[in-house]
Amino acid sequence: MKSPRKFLGLIPMETRRRRCVLVVGYYLAWVPVFAGCWFSFDNLFTRFLAFYFCLALLPFLLGGHVFSERSSAPVRPFPDILYRWQAWQRLRGYDRSPGSIILDEHDHAARDRAHYFAYTAIFWIVLLLAPEVVLKLSRLPLPQRPDAILLVAAPLLILFFSLPQTILLWTEPDLEPETSAATTAGFSRTGARP
């Protein structure tokens, strides 16, 4: 995770301090977002749809689950398929897009380790809370259950879709910005570097 990363394409995220502020700000921002989804609509399914829409979009601000090799989001893209596609292109001798990202072994290990910690944390939260939640939900009257389920599931889903990225943002050391030569290096069809 070495190249300069920017939040919303504007705010550099090289220092760990800024990234920690981003993580805290991201989770605090969910409070008004969820409150807005909840109180703006009376119908449960519309609330759920609004929350679902926000859950789909907001984690992209952190990065990680993007399928673009030119993404400058704070967390570099996770999907392996991107890098396999790059490796295939390089093997075939095709030009690689300037500024495209390549994950090295450290980045792969950091990505996988962040997912391991995130998964373990959510696993224990679900395991320990599930019986209590099921008991309390079963005691609620039927009309109140869907709302209660949404209230219980929302924090878990927010964590589930963002915890690996926030772990990376919180734990990775300060980044050294790459030079412009390094970011624009590419291969011509003949294999010679420009």
Place this chain on the structure above:
Amino acid sequence: MLSDNPKLTLRKRRWMVAAYYFAAVLLAAVAVYALHFRHVSVFLLGAYFPLLLSFIIVLGGLRLGGPVRPFSRRVGSDATQPLIQLRLSGRKSGENVLDERDIAVRDHAHYVAMCMLRFATWIFAMVVWAFAVFHRIAWLPITAGVGAFLLFVAAMSLPQAILLWTEPDPASESPAQLTGAAQ
């Protein structure tokens, strides 16, 4: 990342994973029945706790002795001692030290599991919402209950299942082969 049991071949491990998830689907039916008829104790005794126990015992990952070694780096040993244990007593210390490959495989299995669960969660949410939009309200509690329970089952066991399904069989070496290699 797997335990040192030569009898647990890749084929047997895959059958174990398939049987585990088949049993989970049956337990999902029990869970739906219990929750639908408000028999929470039936749910806890008939579905949740058996699933929990089976997950811990059958697949491993949390304790020594399962097909998958514990995910924690050292389980059952005194990991705080800085000195290497000489093990002069000859007794097994129960130590479970993961090497770099084990850690990489473990972490990658969790990454893949999380990607799969993420995709499954999206599909589940869309199905629930579609049921609501197309007015299948009567089926919604059952659909949501079954889906949530199956997601729960997957979340509890997916990394272990991935490891059991994908890890190759450990190479088995006879003593003759070992002494031949040493010479």
